[in-house]
Amino acid sequence: MSKSVYKIIEMVGSSPDSWEDATQNAVKSAGLSLRDLRIAEVVTLDMKIGEDGIGTIFRARVKLSFKLLSD
Amino acid sequence: MSKSVYKIIEMVGSSPDSWEDATQNAVKSAGLSLRDLRIAEVVTLDMKIGEDGIGTIFRARVKLSFKLLSD
Amino acid sequence: MSKSVYKIIEMVGSSPDSWEDATQNAVKSAGLSLRDLRIAEVVTLDMKIGEDGIGTIFRARVKLSFKLLSD
Amino acid sequence: MSKSVYKIIEMVGSSPDSWEDATQNAVKSAGLSLRDLRIAEVVTLDMKIGEDGIGTIFRARVKLSFKLLSD
Amino acid sequence: MSKSVYKIIEMVGSSPDSWEDATQNAVKSAGLSLRDLRIAEVVTLDMKIGEDGIGTIFRARVKLSFKLLSD
Amino acid sequence: MSKSVYKIIEMVGSSPDSWEDATQNAVKSAGLSLRDLRIAEVVTLDMKIGEDGIGTIFRARVKLSFKLLSD
C-alpha cells in the first residue's frame, strides 16, 4: 500500500427515495470500475421540490475516491 | 429568471423513521405554498434519544428557499 | 416529541455589560412567547467601540430556535 | 446604541449584469424600510447558465441585517 | 438543570442498510447506559464499497453526548 | 429529473476587468457543451498584481456542475 495513489471526483446523484439511493446512483454513473472505487464521502445533502410543488427528489453531493495506482 | 428573488428560512423537522422524513415534515410545517418552495438544504442531522432511553427521533435542520418574486 | 418542528431566526443583541446580557436582550426583543423559545446559540461575539472612543458595547449574534408545532 | 437589536434574514438576489446588482435586487425585494437596513453580507455567489445554454444570471446569497429596536 | 455536565465522545457506526441504522449501531456499541445518552450529532457520512466492488456499507461519524452530572 | 446525475469540476478563470468576467472565462474554457452546464459556484476570489507592480488580474475559482445523465 505504500505508494498507492487515489483520484477524487465530485458528483451529485439523485433519487426519489432516499439519500442512500442518491449516493449509489452517483457511484453507478461515474463510469468507473467498481473494483477501483473505495469511498463516497457526503459533501452536502438536499431535497428538491418539483416545479409544480409535486414530488420531491433527494440529492447527495459526494466525493468519490478511486485507485489510480497500486503498490 | 433574470430578476427572481428568493428568501431562505431555517427550520428543524423531526421523524421517528428517517432524516428524509424529518426534512419533509419541516417543509410541510413551513406554512408556505409548495408551489413557491424550491430546495431544502441540510445544515445538520442528529438523532435524539428519549428521556427514558426508549425511542429515537431523527432530526434535520434545513434551509428552505422559496420564491418571493418572479421575473 | 416525534413530530415537533422548530423555526430558527438570527438576531443581534447588545449590552454595555456582557455578552450574556446581550444574548438575553436579543431573546427579549424577538417578540416571541418565551414558552416557545428553547435555545439561543451563539454565532459570533464582538465588542463595538463608541464613535468618540468612549464606551464599549458587547454584541452577540445568536440563532434562536422556537417551537412551531408540538407532537 | 447600547441596547439596539438587529434581525438578520437570508435572501438570494439575481441580475443579468453583476453580483453587485444582484445584491441590490435582494435588498430592494426584502420589503423592509431602507432606513432600517444596515448591511448585506455576502454568503455565497454563483452564476446560473440558461436552460438552453444562452444567457447567464449572477446570483448573490446575502444576509441582511436591519434594526428592530433603537436605544 | 443548572449545573448538569455532559461528556461528548466521537464514534463511527456502520450498516449495510442506511445512515440512520449506522447511527443507531454506534449508539448501541458505546457501552453507555441509554438513560444517560441524549443526542448523536452527525459529523460526516460516507459509503464504503467492498474490496471486490460488491456490497456497500453506510457509515456515520457521530458525536454522542451523555450526562455526567445532574443538577 | 428523478435520476439525473451531475459531475462537478473545479477551475480558475481570470480577467483584467471583473470577477464576473473571470467566471465566464472559466466556463468558456471548460471544453463542455454549454447546454449541459448549469451552475458555476464561486469558491474563492482574488486579485493578482503584475510582477512589475503594473496591471491587476481578477481571478475566480469556481465549481462547475454539468449534467452526465438525464432522467
Place this chain on the structure above:
Amino acid sequence: MSKSVYKIIEMVGSSPDSWEDATQNAVKSAGLSLRDLRIAEVVTLDMKIGEDGIGTIFRARVKLSFKLLSD
C-alpha cells in the same frame, strides 16, 4: 517538553450565571487532576431557556487538554 503528549476531551458545562462559570464547572467535573489540565478551548456557547419560559442556563461546550506524558 520535547516528547510530552496531551489528550483532549470534549465536555459541556452549564451555569445560571455566565459562560465563564459554565466553563469552570465543566473543568471541575472532568474528574482529572487539576495539575494535569492545561487549557479549556471554547467550541460553542449557547443559552437554554427553561421549559416554562422561566430561568436561563448558560452552557459552554469546551475541549479540555491534559498531559498524559511529560518529557
Place this chain on the structure above:
Amino acid sequence: MSKSVYKIIEMVGSSPDSWEDATQNAVKSAGLSLRDLRIAEVVTLDMKIGEDGIGTIFRARVKLSFKLLSD
C-alpha cells in the same frame, strides 16, 4: 464613507475575571488611538489553568479593525 479603508490586526488579551475583560485588555494594549478603533471581533475564547493547578485566566483572541483613511 465611500472610500474609507480599515486595517485589521489579530491579538490575544487575557484577564483573571472574564472574556469581556480580556477583550478590553487586548484593545488597550494595541497601542492605537481609541478614536480610530471600531470593532473587536472574537475569533476564539479559551481558559488557561495555572501551572500548579491554581488560578484560571480567560483569554480572548480578537481581530481589531481601525480606520487608516477617512473619506
Place this chain on the structure above:
Amino acid sequence: MSKSVYKIIEMVGSSPDSWEDATQNAVKSAGLSLRDLRIAEVVTLDMKIGEDGIGTIFRARVKLSFKLLSD
C-alpha cells in the same frame, strides 16, 4: 524562489461602485510598494447602506501578501 518569505496583512477597502474597486482601494492604501505586493485574497464581501437609506458602499475584506525576502 527557494527561501522567499511573505507577510500577510488584512484590510477592508470600500467603493461606491464595485467590489473590484473596493479591493483596489485597499491595495492602494496599504502603504506598500506595489512591486512587492502579489495577491489580494477576498475574505468577505458586504454592502453597507447609508444611515439615511440613501447610497450603498461595497466593501471587500482582503488579505494582502507581499514579499519580505527574496531568494
Place this chain on the structure above:
Amino acid sequence: MSKSVYKIIEMVGSSPDSWEDATQNAVKSAGLSLRDLRIAEVVTLDMKIGEDGIGTIFRARVKLSFKLLSD
C-alpha cells in the same frame, strides 16, 4: 465489515524533529493495541518555541480511530 464500530480520540503528540514523528509519538502514547488502531487524521499542526528562544518542538493534534467491534 458491515457492523464494525470505531471510536475516535483526540491527542497532541510532539517531537523535536518533525510532524511525522510527533504523530507517531501521539499514537504510541495512546495506550491502545496497535492492532486496533487504523488512522491518525491531522487536525492542526504547530511549532512551539522554547521559553528562552532556544529549541523548537513540532506538535501535531490528531484524531485516532480504533476498532471497538468487528463484524
Place this chain on the structure above:
Amino acid sequence: MSKSVYKIIEMVGSSPDSWEDATQNAVKSAGLSLRDLRIAEVVTLDMKIGEDGIGTIFRARVKLSFKLLSD
C-alpha cells in the same frame, strides 16, 4: 496572464517516509506534464497504520492546479 485558465484536480498520494514525499507521489502520478502543473495545496494529512499494526503510511490529500490555457 490576463486570460489564463487553470483546472484543479484532487488526489491522494502516500509514502512510508513523509507527507512531503506523499505530495510528490501524488503529483508524479497525476499523468500531467510537469510544465503545466503549478501548485499542490494540502487539503488533509493523515497516517495509516498497517492491518497488522506494523508499518505506517503517510498520506496527503492535495488539490493540483495546472494550466489549461495561456494568455
Place this chain on the structure above:
Amino acid sequence: MSKSVYKIIEMVGSSPDSWEDATQNAVKSAGLSLRDLRIAEVVTLDMKIGEDGIGTIFRARVKLSFKLLSD
C-alpha cells in the same frame, strides 16, 4: 500571566526541503526577538512546482504569536 497580551501575525515561509523547514524560515524572517515568540500555527501548506517543471518548494502559511506585554 494574568494580563499578558499577544499579537499574531501571518507569514508564508518556504524551503526546498520540508514544511518544518519552511515554518522555521518564516519565524527567522519575522524580524522579532525569538525570546518573545511563542507559537507558529500552521494555516495552510502547499508545494510549488518550478516554472520549468524542475524543482519543488514547500511553503507553510503560519500565524506567529509573540508577547507584547508581560504580567
